[in-house]
Amino acid sequence: MTSSSDVIEEAPMANGTPYPSATLGGEQKGSIEQITLLLFIVVPFLALVAAVPLAWGWGVSWLDLGLLVFFYFLGCHGITIGFHRYFTHGSFKAKRPLRIALAIMGSLAVEGPLVRWVADHRRHHKFSDAQGDPHSPWRFGETVPALMKGLWWAHIGWMFDEEQTPQDKYAPDLVKDPAIRAISRQFVYWTVVSLLLPPLIGGLVTMSWWGAFTALFWGSLVRVALLHHVTWSINSICHAVGKRPFKSRDRSGNVWWLAVLSCGESWHNLHHADPTSARHGVMRGQIDSSARFIRVFELLGWAYDVRWPSRSRIDSRRTTGDDGSRSRKAGAEAA
Template identity: 85%
Template sequence: MTTSSDVIGDAQGASPDSPLPSATLGGEQKRSIEQITLLLFITVPFLALVAAVPLAWGWGVSWLDIGLLVFFYYLGCHGITIGFHRHFTHGSFKAKRPLKIALAIAGSMAVEGPLVRWVADHRRHHKFSDAEGDPHSPWRYGETVPALMKGLVWAHIGWMFDEEQTPQEKYAPDLVKDPAMRAISRQFVLWTVLSLALPALIGGLVTMSWWGAATAFFWGSLVRVALLHHVTWSINSICHAVGKRPFRSRDRSGNVWWLAVLSCGESWHNLHHADPTSARHGVMRGQLDSSARIIRWCEQLGWAYDVRWPSRSRIDSKRNAGGGSARRKEETAQAA
């Protein structure tokens, strides 16, 4: 009998040279209309983020706007980190059906692409991390400074405008076979509209004004999406170019501490690539990982189970050479 972890393992081991399967979930190739839509989803929120500084300086922002920005930011961010990434991509834990659906919807509201495509791309990234076949390595063009600068732009945003190369039925067969996950993935535009409309609706109802709706849309929708996009993309670019590497991995993934809070723990990227199925990425003392904390709460409530918490011995076995056992015990957080 094939288990879910077996399916994920098979998907991650698929060959990038395999023939593309029949079109699923919108197709394997990004059509021109999708390219235009993607461009709008990226540039409009980014322009809003640029405009946010002068707006915040004198007018156009309230505590309600900031509250909506923070709430919807971390809703979408944890939907990506806990749902799309740790659960759907890597099988770090199993989820009861209601939680599984909630995570798929929350991740979709981050406006980072349909569920199945996101998972397929990320499994392929781990299969070929920082090597030929990786869809978004900053080392794509070489190791000179100009090549790295070009590679960082590619890894951060450029790769999304390339033709889609990842066969979804090959890299995400478990999700393709799940009717509910297929439906949520196909309904990406619906979740995007909902994600952008809810802050404006709440702002308008609370203030009973069109101005309240407008500022809530600006801050809670556009600025929030732009900020989340660039934090997420920084994991692809910055965390594969710089950062400390206390654990052994076959790529250049590094820990970037100043992104930890905004990325919900994803920027402890070196441990993640050393042990991809671990439900916790921040395993050393002081490494904040809000995603792992929420997974723990879900486990305690019975919503999540079979969680792959890293044991101390497993963490130590992944370390690079150097450093005594006393220092390791002092730095390593309790797996529980």
């Protein structure tokens, strides 16, 4: 989370004049922002922990479950299709309405301002699992204690680092877009919308405050916590374990059991082998719902110039052998 007073230094325009208040989320995290971030990690996590005994003791209504699932996958696809494959890597081009919709959908995931998210991820790819990577689990070494510390850092710890990625350096294209810059600056607003929509719907459907409360618990708090930890697992787990059938210069791996919940992002080895590919799950049986939606957008004419991976492109990135043993060795040497 960020404070509206935290903005990056004004990025210069082509004619030398600065962009006004480029984006919410600057290059230094203040104490207020760090405290707010802590609350947005701890409170939903406590709700996630409490969800198990509550569901066992009192159950969960179909309405609450439906709100959780709907808003989870709305935000998840906003991150995977919008923030990640579109805004960060340019896996396809989008017409203006889809571009705006993806920016808002991703913001509803409550994972930080759009421009900051993109800048961090582009920096991650530039230095993946090497010095300069903002969230590599191999940051502290390869011993078991060092890896345990690194997994914590990659999963959550890095977000409390005061030093932030320069957004005018890593995401100048987004800083220059007035609409995208505005949505990024409005992150607090979209967070409020994301948290209040489920209880509003739950209260109206049940016509009760209790219905609003349970919808807030399941559709907002539990949903946000689950989505956060699944997304963060791509940074931590998918850079520590998993099969590596494709050549990459880091330790990114495919973790199959995260595929559905991550909307296809956990086929992470192919992504790092071919970052601009619109599809990450390219092998038989690899579920990638984000790629399916991109295909639908393409058929509807909303998306175009989609970078689908060709067979020759996929084969050129394969390692020798399907077990990924050679790529694990290559990843270790690269790190």
